[in-house]
Amino acid sequence: MTATHEVFNQVPPLTNFDAADYPPLLEALQREGAHDALEGLHEVGRLAGSEEAQRWGDLSEAHPPILRTHDRYGHRIDEVEYDPAYHHLMTAAVEMGLHGAPWADPGPHAHLARAAKMAVWGRVDAGHSCPISMTYAVVPALRHNRELAEQYEPLLTARVYDPTLRPPLTKSGLIAGMSMTEKQGGSDVRAGTTRAVPQSDGSYLLTGHKWFTSAPMSDIFLVLAQAPGGLSCFFLPRILPDGTQNRMHLQRLKDKLGNRSNASSEVEYDDAVAWLVGEEGRGVPTIIEMVNMTRLDCTIGSATGMLAGTAQATHHAVHRSAFGAHLVDQPLMRNVLADLAVESEASTTVAMWLAALTDRATAGDEHAITLRRISLAVSKYFVCKRGPIHAAEALECLGGNGYVEESRMPRLYREAPLLSVWEGSGNVAALDTLRAVAKQPESLQVFFDELDTATGVDSRFDIAVEDLKTSFRDFGTLEHRARRIVGDMALALQGSLLIRYGHPAVADAFCVSRLSGDWGSVFGTLPTGVDTSVIIDRATPKVGL
Numbered sequence: 338m339t340a341t342h343e344v345f346n347q348v349p350p351l352t353n354f355d356a357a358d359y360p361p362l363l364e365a366l367q368r369e370g371a372h373d374a375l376e377g378l379h380e381v382g383r384l385a386g387s388e389e390a391q392r393w394g395d396l397s398e399a400h401p402p403i404l405r406t407h408d409r410y411g412h413r414i415d416e417v418e419y420d421p422a423y424h425h426l427m428t429a430a431v432e433m434g435l436h437g438a439p440w441a442d443p444g445p446h447a448h449l450a451r452a453a454k455m456a457v458w459g460r461v462d463a464g465h466s467c468p469i470s471m472t473y474a475v476v477p478a479l480r481h482n483r484e485l486a487e488q489y490e491p492l493l494t495a496r497v498y499d500p501t502l503r504p505p506l507t508k509s510g511l512i513a514g515m516s517m518t519e520k521q522g523g524s525d526v527r528a529g530t531t532r533a534v535p536q537s538d539g540s541y542l543l544t545g546h547k548w549f550t551s552a553p554m555s556d557i558f559l560v561l562a563q564a565p566g567g568l569s570c571f572f573l574p575r576i577l578p579d580g581t582q583n584r585m586h587l588q589r590l591k592d593k594l595g596n597r598s599n600a601s602s603e604v605e606y607d608d609a610v611a612w613l614v615g616e617e618g619r620g621v622p623t624i625i626e627m628v629n630m631t632r633l634d635c636t637i638g639s640a641t642g643m644l645a646g647t648a649q650a651t652h653h654a655v656h657r658s659a660f661g662a663h664l665v666d667q668p669l670m671r672n673v674l675a676d677l678a679v680e681s682e683a684s685t686t687v688a689m690w691l692a693a694l695t696d697r698a699t700a701g702d703e704h705a706i707t708l709r710r711i712s713l714a715v716s717k718y719f720v721c722k723r724g725p726i727h728a729a730e731a732l733e734c735l736g737g738n739g740y741v742e743e744s745r746m747p748r749l750y751r752e753a754p755l756l757s758v759w760e761g762s763g764n765v766a767a768l769d770t771l772r773a774v775a776k777q778p779e780s781l782q783v784f785f786d787e788l789d790t791a792t793g794v795d796s797r798f799d800i801a802v803e804d805l806k807t808s809f810r811d812f813g814t815l816e817h818r819a820r821r822i823v824g825d826m827a828l829a830l831q832g833s834l835l836i837r838y839g840h841p842a843v844a845d846a847f848c849v850s851r852l853s854g855d856w857g858s859v860f861g862t863l864p865t866g867v868d869t870s871v872i873i874d875r876a877t878p879k880v881g882l
Contacts, residue, residue, distance in 0.1 A: 348656040348738075351649060352391055354880040357382025357457045359644060360840070361682050361875075365689035366453060368838055371446035374453065381433055381454045385461050386878075390429070394462035396422035397598035398748055404590045404602070415587045416502070417554045417600045426465045426598075428498045430458060431510065436472040437494030445696060452637050452692030456685065459641040460648075463752045464598030466638060468512050468552035474630030475513040477699075478559060478570065481615035481623050485572050489557065504576050505556045514555035515627060516573070516604060520548040524765045526561055526568070526621065531606060533562035533571060541571060542608040546588075553587055553602040559614065559624055560606070566617025570624045573611040584609045595751030628760055629710075632717045633691055635756045639724040640684035642753055646731030647681040649746060650674060651877040653735050664734075665873065673734060673861035675869035678876035679846045680727055680860070682839065683831040684720045690834055691716060708787060711773045711780045712830060718766035718820075719827030721757040728753040730860040767819040770826070781809065784826070791833035795844070798832050801852040805829050828852060840875065842868040 357363070357378045366374050384390050400420035408414050430436065435455055439447035451473070459466050472493055479493075480486045488506065497510030505511055519529045531545025543562050550558070558573045577583050588603040615623035651674055654664035664670045691713055697705035732739040732746040739746040757763055774781045785806060792799045805825050808818070815822065828851050835844040846867045850856055855864075863869070 346658055348653050349880075351652045351878060351880065352386065352388045354386040354878050355379055355382040356385040356460055356878075357453075358879050359457075359648075359685070359876075361685040362453050362456060362689065364838070365686065365693070366446070366449065369446055369449055369693050371449055374446060374450035377450070378453050378457065381457050384429065385457050390426075390461045393422040393425045394598075395745075396420050397426060397462050397464060401597045402590065402600040404587055404600075406587060413586065415553075415582070415585065417587070417590070417602070419500075419554075419600075420598075423465060423598055424498070424500060426462050427468070427500070427512075430465060430469045431498040431512075432496050433458065434494075434496055436469045436512070437476065438496075439473075439696075439699075440476045440490065441494035443699070445700075446693070448695040448699065449689060449692045452633070452689060452695075455634065455637050456641045456644065456688065459638055460645045462598055463638060463642070463755075464596045466634070467596065467599045468514060468555055470631050470634040470638075471515055471552065471555070471627070472511070472513040473634070474627040475515070475557075475559060477630065478624055478626040479572065479614060481570070481626070482572065482613065485612060485614065489572075493557075500554065502554075502576055502582070504578050504580055505574050506578065508556065511556040512552065512554075514550060514552045514558045515624065516547045516550040516558050516560040517624065518547060518549040520546070523548075524761055529561055529563065529568065531560070531562040533564040533569060533611065535565065539612070541611050541613060543571060543573065543606040543611050544608055545606050547604045547606070549591070549601055550604045551599060551601045553585075553600055553604060558585075559627060560611060561620050561624060562606075562611075564613070564617045568620040569617045570614045570620040571611035572614050573606075573609055577610060594754065595748065596755050597751075629713065630695075632713055632760045632766075633688075633695060635760055636684075636691060636713070636716050636720050637688045639721045639753070639756045640681070640688040642724050642749055642756075643677075643681040643684050643727045643731075646728050646746070646749055647674075647677045647876045648878045649739075649744070649749075650677060650731045650734035651873055652880070653738075655877060669861065670734070671869045671873065672863050673730065674876070675846065675867065675872040676850070676860040676863050677727060677731055677734075678872045679843055679850070679863075680723060681876060682843050682872075683835060683847055683851075684723065686834045686839060687712075687716050687720065687827075687831050704783065707777060707780050707783050710777070711770060711784050712787075714766060714770040714773055715784075715823055715826045715830060717760070718763060718770065718823050721766075722763055722824075724756060725750075725753040727860070763820065767823040768816065770823045771815055771819055784830075788829050788833050791836040794836050795832075795848045797848040797852045798829070798836060801825070801832065802829055840871065842871045843875070846872060 403418045405416045492511040495510040533541040584607040586605040591601040694709045728750045
């Protein structure tokens with residue numbers, strides 16, 4: 338056979354590198370004094386950048402979970418079968434402590450260290466991050482029932498992954514999920530019709546249908562249901578203490594746009610046994626403890642997607658040539674790459690700041706609790722909204738190669754919208770910010786005080802903050818303008834963090850583009866004078882060094 342062409346000008350795979358070698362992550366740990374977390378982060382980074390771990394992610398995506406409702410004899414089993422690679426991912430994540438280390442070892446930087454690891458490990462596969470995130474988030478909600486917390490928290494934080502179906506208290510480690518959404522209500526969880534009937538032994542029997550229950554093979558779930566005293570939160574085990582399967586029937590798995598390695602299911606509860614968490618009628622305040630933690634992970638997840646997309650784009654541009662020069666040396670491509678990198682740095686910086694704030698809030702710092710409440714709502718809305726736009730532009734940097742599954746960019750593109758939908762879509766997240774202000778008016782002043790610590794350095798930022806404060810004067814139209822106002826709050830917060838803690842070139846590019854009133858509708862519209870070299874260099878993976 339005669340060779341018809343020579344393969345050249347192709348980009349080497351982005352593999353066998355330290356995925357933790359990203360300045361905004363390392364700088365966040367150093368800034369907070371979490372130096373002892375750096376070595377562990379690099380260990381996660383080397384595994385995440387390895388060919389083996391990336392192969393696990395590829396296989397989990399290529400072979401989605403399969404629902405087995407019955408066994409060969411006709412017995413109802415309600416089991417989900419995963420590719421072995423999925424279990425490799427889960428084992429690694431649990432052994433890293435991503436599911437519960439901050440609760441088992443609540444040091445001063447535990448949530449920040451865990452967040453940084455999530456931002457690195459999440460690049461391998463986003464789907465399995467869902468049960469990891471829910472297990473992490475279930476602990477503060479479960480503490481509303483002291484007896485249950487004492488029994489199950491040590492197992493929920495144990496670094497052992499055991500996917501077998503057995504009574505939870507007989508296992509060495511547990512995974513948790515939550516079951517809230519119903520088809521008639523969506524984000525309006527108070528419209529749920531699943532009912533909970535109290536029994537003489539203190540348990541409840543739950544009957545109803547849940548429209549979305551992710552990771553249905555989890556060991557335990559928090560479920561919302563209508564009890565005699567109103568909407569309440571319940572603890573529901575997959576397998577009952579006597580070894581029998583709880584009456585939790587999986588109706589079907591969702592055929593989703595992305596997040597394919599993770600099973601999301603419709604569930605029918607038919608007199609399923611559960612126990613009350615918190616008080617009857619206090620279901621939303623109880624489970625919101627869990628939701629606030631998963632919203633943090635939504636923000637981290639979107640920032641992780643941007644980090645991954647920017648890394649792929651810069652790596653491609655460094656190695657690919659067109660029109661007589663490497664893409665990274667073409668002025669317009671440099672503009673696009675730098676703009677993507679600025680967005681990634683801003684999102685990562687605010688996500689890590691929120692994680693550090695979580696450390697202080699969980700330690701009882703009232704100021705941190707108030708600031709975190711409003712800042713998390715703001716950032717969850719905006720960072721997650723930016724994810725899909727960023728993924729599309731990063732994909733385009735690879736041209737036609739980026740549209741091919743082998744590049745992994747289509748997976749990133751499909752995944753991006755989920756985090757804006759999960760735990761409250763855009764409108765819900767924006768209105769949640771206004772709700773926080775209405776419930777705690779002092780939270781807005783706390784937020785403005787945080788912004789004011791960065792004023793006096795960049796006039797563009799100072800003007801943006803004053804405009805933002807002015808926008809709150811017309812209370813009558815706040816709900817109509819919620820997206821604009823919350824978006825401006827997010828930009829101001831990111832700008833303040835970059836001015837105080839970020840690289841000067843990144844802070845300058847952010848302020849001149851995002852806060853100057855001349856922000857283009859697409860990436861690649863940075864004005865002249867921006868130091869694109871240092872911005873791109875910070876975002877480019879160091880492969881083979």
